[in-house]
Every structure is written in structure tokens, then in C-alpha cells.
Amino acid sequence: MQRRNFLKKSGLTTVGILSASSLTSCKPDNKAIPATQTVNRPTVICTWNFSNASAKAWEVLKVGGNALDAVEKGVMVEENDVNNQTVGVGGRPDRDGKVTLDACIMDKDGNCGAVLAMQNIANPIAVARKVMEKTPHVMLAGKGAEQFALEEGFKKTDLLTEKSKQEWLEWKKTSNYETPINIENHDTIGMLALDKNGNFAGACTTSGMAYKMAGRVGDSPIIGAGLFVDNEIGAATATGVGEEVVRTVGSFLIVELMRQGKSPQEACEEGVQRILEKNKGRKDFQIGFIAMNKAGETGSYCIHPGFTYRKYNDGGHDNVPSQSFYS
Ligand code: ASP
Numbered sequence: 001m002q003r004r005n006f007l008k009k010s011g012l013t014t015v016g017i018l019s020a021s022s023l024t025s026c027k028p029d030n031k032a033i034p035a036t037q038t039v040n041r042p043t044v045i046c047t048w049n050f051s052n053a054s055a056k057a058w059e060v061l062k063v064g065g066n067a068l069d070a071v072e073k074g075v076m077v078e079e080n081d082v083n084n085q086t087v088g089v090g091g092r093p094d095r096d097g098k099v100t101l102d103a104c105i106m107d108k109d110g111n112c113g114a115v116l117a118m119q120n121i122a123n124p125i126a127v128a129r130k131v132m133e134k135t136p137h138v139m140l141a142g143k144g145a146e147q148f149a150l151e152e153g154f155k156k157t158d159l160l161t162e163k164s165k166q167e168w169l170e171w172k173k174t175s176n177y178e179t180p181i182n183i184e185n186h187d188t189i190g191m192l193a194l195d196k197n198g199n200f201a202g203a204c205t206t207s208g209m210a211y212k213m214a215g216r217v218g219d220s221p222i223i224g225a226g227l228f229v230d231n232e233i234g235a236a237t238a239t240g241v242g243e244e245v246v247r248t249v250g251s252f253l254i255v256e257l258m259r260q261g262k263s264p265q266e267a268c269e270e271g272v273q274r275i276l277e278k279n280k281g282r283k284d285f286q287i288g289f290i291a292m293n294k295a296g297e298t299g300s301y302c303i304h305p306g307f308t309y310r311k312y313n314d315g316g317h318d319n320v321p322s323q324s325f326y327s
Helices: 051-062 067-079 124-134 142-151 162-175 242-248 250-259 264-277
Strands: 019-021 043-046 101-106 112-118 139-141 189-194 200-206 227-230 234-240 287-293 298-303 323-325
Touching: 043 051, 043 067, 043 287, 043 298, 051 067, 051 189, 067 101, 067 124, 067 189, 067 200, 101 124, 101 227, 112 124, 112 142, 124 139, 124 142, 124 200, 139 142, 189 234, 189 287, 200 227, 200 234, 227 250, 234 242, 234 250, 234 264, 242 250, 242 264, 250 264, 250 287, 264 287, 264 298
Parallel strands: 019 043, 112 139
Antiparallel strands: 019 323, 043 189, 101 112, 101 200, 189 200, 227 234, 234 287, 287 298
């Protein structure tokens, strides 16, 4: 497994303490720290170790920008990174060799927009925001999403890089055209931000499961599953095998658990637990959530049932992912 640890410090803050959380977990030599800490706002957290993305979001927040701009600009860093094979340009294709992207965005007022299985457009999160702001709809899929993006001035882009193409060709040689449930071929970026006015926004964007069936859509562009924001309570976003997150309406569940009084950490753990209960004995999948509440407390939890976790003296363990704080 190649989960990466994420510890970074910078002297950026003039507005409080920036929190960047990372779903690092799942690696035996991770140095975990206690998962629930309270921070001052504004705050931004994201899945995995996408530190360039959270740093970009922080550039917006630290000068008083709003959470919606922060999450859009933040996740676009990964969408534009051709070396990131799980988001945006350079993402791994479906089993027919086509890169199809999913994304959604949600603001403080419950407005939301999403694109599903969209091809040829490099920044699905920006298209999702346009869907939210300029159409009467919440979701546009496939050709319709692409057509809308082109009408909005987005450029047609070949999303399949040579690297991802060669890997796909290799996969085809031995795969028997069977989509793998591979815990390591999908790392969505989900990002949550709280701005200086105490308002939330969230964004989630992915190329989805590598070598998926044509037309497959996971949780990431589904409001309530891959992302949910409730400005009264908090926000949550997911990564991992999307089918399982959809089956539990995962991100909505986590926000509702926080509404009932659970901390973000407790809510993430219970959300994962619900999924485990539906998958007794299954070991081939990975699920992770991150969450933040109105107080700026954060939580994150990731599990891969086939993996034996190790505890640490400082209170964390491998499936309580580290949270790294900028200060
Ligand atoms: N949730 C994404 C999907 O199922 C993939 C991931 O986050 O790893 O498409």
C-alpha cells in the first residue's frame, strides 16, 4: 500500500490557525497523532496528502476569501496535475480507455452542482460550480455536461496522458476486461473549508475507479454521498469505494451524526462502521471520511478491512488518520 504521510508546516497564518487534514492512515509506519483537535477558523481540510491543494485553498482563506472560492481553487490544483492519476487530467481511464470525470460542489446555502462521467474537460469542479450557478439543475451527465462546459467556454482537452494510457494497455493484457475492486487505484480529493465569516463549502472531484465499466459513476459527484455541507452543523466528504459510500449516503450521514452531538471524529468512525456492518467478511475495499463542525473541529477515519492496523503510543493508530496542522 502506498498511503503517504502528510506533515507540513508553514508560517502562513495571520487569521488564526490553518488546519490541513489528510487521510493518510493505512500504512504501517504512519506516525499518527490524536485525530480530534480544535482549531480556530478559517480552516481547510482535504483527503489524502494533497497539500498543494489545501495550500492553494488557504491562499484564498487567509486574505478573507470565501469558502466556495477556496475549495474550487484548491481542488483544481489536483485536477490540473497530470501526475495525479486519480483526479482530472492524467486520471486513469475506464476499461475502454476513456477518462471520465465526476465532481460536485456545495455552498453554505445548500446550493449544489455536479457533473458525472464527463469527458474532455479538465476542470470538472469548475463546471460543477457553473451547473450550480447558471442552470436550474443540480447534475449534468456525460455528453450533456461536456456540451454545457464547451458552451461556458471550457476548452476541449485530451485527458488521457501517455502514462495512464500505457498502464491501461498493460492492464488490458491480463485483466480479462474485468474491472478490479482495487483499493489503490482511486484517490479522490474531497475538500472542506470554513471561512472567516463562519461559512462552509465543500468540493469533491475524481476520475473514479480505474478501469471501471463505461458509464460507472461513484459517490464523488453525488450530493449526500461523496459530499455534504450543512452550514448550521458542518460538512463531510468521502473517498474510497464509492458504491459503499452511496449505499450509506455517507457524507449526509456524518453531518447528521454531528447534528446529534457527535464530534467530527466520532461521526467519521461511525460512518465507516455502518459500511463495515454491510460488508461483513469483505476485505477488498477501502473507505475514508473527513469532517468538520461549526467549531472548526475536524475528524477523519479510514479503513481497509484487509489490513492489520497498528496502534501508536500518542493515541492514534493507522486507521485514525493523522491530521496535520499548519500554524
Ligand atoms: N470515491 C471514488 C469513486 O468511487 C474513488 C475514491 O475516492 O477513491 O469513484
